[in-house]
Amino acid sequence: MGMSTRGKVGWLIATLLVLVWSLFPVFSILMTSFKTQDGLFSGTLLPPEWTFENYAEILAPGGSAQDLFLPALRNSIGISLISTFIAVVLATFCAYAIARLDFRGKKLILTSALAVSVFPVVSIVTPLFNLWRSVGLYDTWAGLIIPYLSLTLPISIWTLSAFFRQIPWELEQAAQVDGATPFVAFRKAVVPLAAPGVFTSAIIAFFIAWNDFVYGISLTSTTAARPVPAALSFFTGASQFEEPTGAISAAAIVVTVPVVVVVLIFQRRIVSGLTQGAVKG
Amino acid sequence: MASITLDNVVKTYPDGFTAVRGVDLDIADGEFVILVGPSGCGKSTLLRMIVGLEDITEGELRIGDEVVNDKAPRDRNLAMVFQNYALYPHLTVYENIAFPLRLNKGEFTDTEIDERVRNASALLELDEHLERKPANLSGGQRQRVAMGRAIVRNAQAFLFDEPLSNLDAKLRGQMRTEIARLQRNLGTTTVYVTHDQTEAMTLGDRVAVLRRGELQQVASPRGLYEQPTNLFVAGFIGSPPMNFLPAKVEGDSLRLPTFEVPMDDRLKRAVGDRDVLIVGVRPDAFEDTDIMQETKEGLTFEVEVDVTEWLGEVLYAYVPFEASSEVNKQLEELDRDLDGESMRPQLVVALDATSQVRAGDVAELWLSPDSLYVFDPETGENLTRDEATAEKLEEEARDQRARALERAKQRREKARTQEGSAA
Numbered sequence: 001m002g003m004s005t006r007g008k009v010g011w012l013i014a015t016l017l018v019l020v021w022s023l024f025p026v027f028s029i030l031m032t033s034f035k036t037q038d039g040l041f042s043g044t045l046l047p048p049e050w051t052f053e054n055y056a057e058i059l060a061p062g063g064s065a066q067d068l069f070l071p072a073l074r075n076s077i078g079i080s081l082i083s084t085f086i087a088v089v090l091a092t093f094c095a096y097a098i099a100r101l102d103f104r105g106k107k108l109i110l111t112s113a114l115a116v117s118v119f120p121v122v123s124i125v126t127p128l129f130n131l132w133r134s135v136g137l138y139d140t141w142a143g144l145i146i147p148y149l150s151l152t153l154p155i156s157i158w159t160l161s162a163f164f165r166q167i168p169w170e171l172e173q174a175a176q177v178d179g180a181t182p183f184v185a186f187r188k189a190v191v192p193l194a195a196p197g198v199f200t201s202a203i204i205a206f207f208i209a210w211n212d213f214v215y216g217i218s219l220t221s222t223t224a225a226r227p228v229p230a231a232l233s234f235f236t237g238a239s240q241f242e243e244p245t246g247a248i249s250a251a252a253i254v255v256t257v258p259v260v261v262v263v264l265i266f267q268r269r270i271v272s273g274l275t276q277g278a279v280k281g
Numbered sequence: 282m283a284s285i286t287l288d289n290v291v292k293t294y295p296d297g298f299t300a301v302r303g304v305d306l307d308i309a310d311g312e313f314v315i316l317v318g319p320s321g322c323g324k325s326t327l328l329r330m331i332v333g334l335e336d337i338t339e340g341e342l343r344i345g346d347e348v349v350n351d352k353a354p355r356d357r358n359l360a361m362v363f364q365n366y367a368l369y370p371h372l373t374v375y376e377n378i379a380f381p382l383r384l385n386k387g388e389f390t391d392t393e394i395d396e397r398v399r400n401a402s403a404l405l406e407l408d409e410h411l412e413r414k415p416a417n418l419s420g421g422q423r424q425r426v427a428m429g430r431a432i433v434r435n436a437q438a439f440l441f442d443e444p445l446s447n448l449d450a451k452l453r454g455q456m457r458t459e460i461a462r463l464q465r466n467l468g469t470t471t472v473y474v475t476h477d478q479t480e481a482m483t484l485g486d487r488v489a490v491l492r493r494g495e496l497q498q499v500a501s502p503r504g505l506y507e508q509p510t511n512l513f514v515a516g517f518i519g520s521p522p523m524n525f526l527p528a529k530v531e532g533d534s535l536r537l538p539t540f541e542v543p544m545d546d547r548l549k550r551a552v553g554d555r556d557v558l559i560v561g562v563r564p565d566a567f568e569d570t571d572i573m574q575e576t577k578e579g580l581t582f583e584v585e586v587d588v589t590e591w592l593g594e595v596l597y598a599y600v601p602f603e604a605s606s607e608v609n610k611q612l613e614e615l616d617r618d619l620d621g622e623s624m625r626p627q628l629v630v631a632l633d634a635t636s637q638v639r640a641g642d643v644a645e646l647w648l649s650p651d652s653l654y655v656f657d658p659e660t661g662e663n664l665t666r667d668e669a670t671a672e673k674l675e676e677e678a679r680d681q682r683a684r685a686l687e688r689a690k691q692r693r694e695k696a697r698t699q700e701g702s703a704a
Binding site for chain 1: 333364
C-alpha cells in the first residue's frame with residue numbers, strides 16, 4: 001500500500017478519535033461499577049474509593065439483586081444462543097438457495113426479509129403481547145425466541161446470501177466433476193469458505209437478540225424468561241432512597257463481557273478475503 | 282481413456298434460447314479436439330454438456346460405448362480445467378491436487394495418493410509449491426495446479442474451458458506449449474474450448490468451428506486454413522483475417538474494387554452462372570513486386586497504401602477501397618458474427634518485412650489467381666473448395682498424429698523400462 005506518512009498519521013488520529021468516542025462510555029460505566037454508594041455522586045471519573053460491592057450485589061449469594069440478575073443472565077444466554085442457532089441454520093439454507101438457484105419468488109423473499117427487519121418493533125409488540133397471552137407463549141423462552149427470529153433471520157439471510165454469491169460456483173462444479181455428490185461438494189468446497197460469513201452473521205444475530213429490550217420487557221413478567229436488559233430496569237437500591245446505579249453498572253459490565261469474548265474467539269474466523277485465490281487473481 | 286461421440290446434441294434453455302443446435306462430433310480416443318468460435322457460439326455450453334454440468338435437451342452423448350446423457354458429472358470420470366481455475370482456496374496445492382483422489386474413499390491408500398500427487402507435481406514443476414495456498418501463487422502456477430488436479434486421476438478425457446484466457450500474452454504462449462506437450466505425453470482424449478484461434482490452430486489435431494450453436498466445419502488446422510467450407514470459417518481462421526471483396530462477373534473476368542481477375546478454368550467452374558460473388562484472399566497471398574526475386578505468373582496491379590505497420594518479420598499494408606455493392610449486407614453480417622467492428626472496408630496486405638512500401642505510397646502488388654477463394658454471396662459456401670485436396674490434408678494430419686502418438690508411447694515405455702532397470 002502506497003500510503004504517505006501524512007496519510008498514515010491522519011488515519012491514526014481518526015482511528016484514535018473513533019476509539020475514544022466509542023470506548024469512553026464503556027470506561028465510564030466500568031469505573032462507576034467500582035464506586036461505592038457515596039462515590040456515585042463524587043463527580044469524578046475514577047472512583048474515590050474502590051469496591052466490589054456492586055458485583056457482590058448482583059452475583060454473590062444473598063446479594064440484593066442476585067435473584068433478579070442471575071436468572072436473567074441465564075435466560076439471556078439461552079434465548080440468544082437458541083435464536084442465533086436457528087436463525088443461522090435456516091438462513092444458511094435460504095441464502096444458499098437464493099445465491100445459487102433461480103426460482104420464482106426469490107426477489108420476494110429478499111424484499112420481505114428486508115421489510116420485516118425494518119418494521120418498527122414497538123408497533124407489533126402490543127398485538128404480540130395479546131396473542132402470546134392467549135396462546136400461552138407469554139413469559140416463556142419460546143415466546144421471545146420467535147420474535148427474535150424475526151429480527152435475526154432477515155439480517156442473516158442478507159449477509160449470508162451476499163457471502164455465498166462471492167463464492168465462485170465453479171468451485172462446486174469442479175468438485176462435482178472431481179467426483180463429489182452435490183452435497184459433498186457443498187460440504188467440502190462451500191462450507192469451509194462460507195464459515196467466516198456464517199460466523200459473522202451468527203455474531204450479528206447474537207447481538208441483536210442479546211441487546212433487545214422492548215420484547216424482553218413486554219413479553220415477560222417473571223424470572224422464567226426475563227432477559228438481562230429487561231431485568232436491569234427492575235433493579236432497586238437497598239432502600240427507596242438509594243439509586244441502583246452501581247449495581248446496574250456492574251450488571252452492564254457483566255453482560256458486556258460475553259460479547260467481547262465471543263468477538264475475540266471468532267475474530268480469527270471473520271477474516272475476509274478467504275476466497276481470495278480461488279479464481280483468477 | 283475413451284472416445285467421445287456427440288450425436289445430434291441440442292441444448293435449449295428454459296427461456297427458449299437454443300445455444301447448441303444439433304452438433305455431431307466424433308472425438309477419437311487420444312485425440313486433441315478444439316471447439317472454437319466467437320463469443321456466444323455455444324462452445325462452452327457444449328463442453329459443459331460433455332462434462333455433465335448442463336443437461337442435454339436432445340441427442341445422445343457417448344463416452345466410449347456408453348450413453349452418458351443422464352449420468353451425473355461424478356460418474357462420467359472426466360477431468361475439467363476451468364477458466365477461473367476453480368482451486369479450493371482453503372486447501373494447499375498438495376490437497377488441491379489430491380482432492381479428486383480423496384473423494385473416492387477407499388480406492389486409493391495414502392501412499393498411493395502421495396505417489397500420484399508427487400508425480401503430477403513433478404510433471405508440472407509444482408514441487409516447491411506443494412504446501413502453499415492458491416492465494417499465494419501466480420496466475421501461471423494456479424493454472425498448473427488446476428491441470429495437476431485434472432491429470433492426477435486416470436480420467437477418460439480432459440476438458441479445458443478457455444484455460445489460458447486469464448493469463449498475460451507471454452505466459453499464455455508458454456502454457457500453450459506446456460498443454461500440448463502434456464497431452465502428447467499422456468495421450469489422453471482432450472476437448473479444449475477457446476475463442477483464440479492461435480490456440481485452436483496450434484493445439485488441436487482437429488478443430489471444430491462453431492457459429493450460433495451450429496458446427497461449421499471440423500478439420501485439421503491446415504484443412505481449415507486452406508480449404509474452409511464457407512465464408513465464416515474462412516474469416517474466422519487466420520490472423521490477420523482473410524480479406525473479403527465484393528466481385529462482379531464482367532465477361533471473362535472478375536471485377537474487384539481494386540483490381541480485375543481474368544477467370545481461369547478453376548474460377549469459371551466455381552463461379553458458374555452467378556454474376557455477383559464474394560472473393561476471399563489471404564493477406565499473405567500478396568507480394569511487393571519491387572522485391573520479388575523472380576517474375577512469377579500472376580496478376581500485378583497498383584494500389585494506394587493508406588497505413589503501414591512494420592512488425593519486424595512482416596509488414597502490413599492497409600488499402601482502403603470503395604464498397605458499394607449488393608454483397609455489403611452479407612459482409613457486414615459476417616463481421617458482426619466474427620465479433621468484428623471494422624469501420625471501413627479495407628484490404629489487409631502482408632508483405633515481406635524488407636518491403637519499402639510506406640503509408641501514402643502507390644505500391645505495385647503481385648497476386649496469384651490460384652490463391653483466390655470464391656464464395657457464394659447468398660449461402661456463404663466456398664465455391665473453390667476442393668474436396669480431394671481437403672481429404673488429402675486430413676489424411677496427412679491423421680498420419681502425423683498417429684506418428685506423434687506412437688513416439689509418445691515409445692518414450693513412455695522407454696522411461697518405464699529405464700525406471701525398472703534403475704530399481
